[in-house]
Amino acid sequence: MNHVHLLDIEFEQNGQKQIITPVLLHDDNHTILIDCGYPDFLPLLEKAAQKHGILLESLTAVIVTHHDMDHIGSLAALKRTYPQIEIIAYESEVPYLAGSxxxxxxxxxxxxxxxxxxxxxxxxxxxxxxxxxxxPANVDRTVSHQERLPWCGGIEIIHTPGHMPGHISLYLLESKTMIAGDAVVASSGKLEIANPQFTMDMETAIRSVQLLLTYDTRQLICYHGGLFVGDARQALHQLIQAHTTNGLSEK
Structure with missing residues (x-):
């Protein structure tokens, strides 16, 4: 049996409360963490996993969506503490994660x-x-667009650049769950582009949202905003429409 666990981690930064949502996938043979928070977040990750009855000692892999600090800050510490884990990332992310x-x-x-x-x-x-x-942390295995990993009911890698060139999202085939990373964020019942001021290529980011729409998604999980409540496909459509309309009005 396969399980998808949202690790909602609350913390304070610059005097403000924030929440990030790494995801833990679990089946009879594998425990896979998607992204791992800021530096020194290992105790928070361990505590959040324990709430779901899972010990991080069972981790078999960590999949990194991209090399932003809030997604990889504890990656090296995780590998050092649990050396059995396989660090997995999109091929173009390898030199950034390794520090080269x-x-x-x-x-x-x-x-x-x-x-x-x-x-x-x-x-x-x-x-x-x-x-x-x-x-820095060395990558043990690279993945490419539309590659399928056989664990936890099947995980399809989706290259969703824009926020960063090597950004990936993950589609869980069995549960039809989209783990969007920072391709989109959920806020006040809507989906938005994550941190537009930090998005490296807005046009490409919108094309990535269009790509997400080609998947039969029953539930969508954002790193910022957690599980989207509502019709995810409709919300993705509205996001694309809003940016297309804005783009036309600016020309």
């Missing part, structure tokens, strides 16, 4: 420095230092 190429998020932040005011620049520089402090 500069994070695209660092490049993006550095590109804004000259345009910032003297008051804003220290905050941006501190953000860059934080990104630079994230411990």
């Amino acid at each position: 190429k500069k994070s695209l998020r660092i490049e993006q932040a550095e590109a804004t420095l000259d345009d910032l005011s003297p008051e804003e620049k220290p905050h941006a520089e501190a953000f860059i230092r934080f990104l630079e402090s994230i411990e």
Whole structure:
């Protein structure tokens, strides 16, 4: 039997309460974690998994949707603590996760420095230092678009670039569940593009949303916003329509 567990992790950042939703997949032989939060989140992950009766010692793999700090911050610590796990990521993400190429998020932040005011620049520089402090981790297995992993009832890899070029979403064939990562976020009963100011290519991000619509999705899980309550397909349509309309009005 296959299970999908949402690990809603509450924490405080910059004085504000936030929630992220890594996902734990579990069957008779495999326990797979999708994304792993910020640095030092290992105790939070362990506690959240235990609420579902699962110990992270049973982890067999961690699948990374992309190399943003809130998705990979505890990746190296996980591997060090549970060395049996297989780290899995999209092929183009490998050098960023391993630290052999500069994070695209660092490049993006550095590109804004000259345009910032003297008051804003220290905050941006501190953000860059934080990104630079994230411990690298080597990928054990790469995946490609539409590759199917045989675990937990079948997991299809969907390349959904835009937020980042190597971003992936995951479709669980047995339960018809879409794990969207940061392709979309759920907020106030609607789906939106995740952090538009950080989205590297908005047009590509919208095409990725259109790609998600080609799947028969019964439930949709966002890293930010958790399980979407409502008609996910209709909400995806509305998101595409809103951005298409805005695009036309701007021309």
